[in-house]
Ligand SMILES: [Zn+2]
């Protein structure tokens with residue numbers, strides 16, 4: 295039995311019928327975690343240790359820089375820089391002796407790569423989103439009204455479709471997994487057909503023969519396609 299603590303926010307996101315419901319939940323998580331990183335987390339010694347170790351990805355550094363809490367960010371950076379400096383040990387002074395062969399196995403190349411690939415905020419969001427997927431699948435399997443809600447969504451994006459399918463494959467009986475796959479494919483298939491047709495009309499609008507034809511909804515088709523494909 296999966297933890298069901300997220301059934302309320304998932305249902306609320308599904309009741310919006312505005313874009314991908316899971317992207318909406320993720321946007322809220324981004325906002326909450328950014329506030330947490332610059333607030334409560336940096337004051338907690340244990341969490342701060344984790345923050346110093348993982349660092350942040352370029353996008354979340356930009357988000358933190360854009361947030362109006364420069365002192366919190368500077369304090370985070372101060373201790374994080376100490377941790378990073380240990381990953382760049384300074385060479386012994388040159389004594390003219392022949393250089394020793396570096397030992398085999400994990401070294402700075404691995405440690406620095408691990409740091410470059412990790413992010414305190416991403417790792418928190420990833421953990422919660424994984425539980426959203428698991429709860430989503432649980433609701434779909436146990437609640438007929440939820441199945442109807444899913445069928446009426448505008449769309450579910452590729453990233454979230456992948457997450458839902460992965461959770462469903464791991465957690466549902468094969469027959470239920472097959473049913474969920476069918477329902478998701480119908481929803482996503484309808485959206486792809488509509489976006490594709492709008493993108494085609496948008497491309498055709500650049501043809502001089504269509505210069506006098508006004509564009510309707512198709513003028514947003516590129517943005518719509520990207521929102522679905524990301
Ligand atoms: Zn999404």
Ligand SMILES: [Zn+2]
Nearest residue numbers: 351354413416
């Ligand atoms: Zn990140």
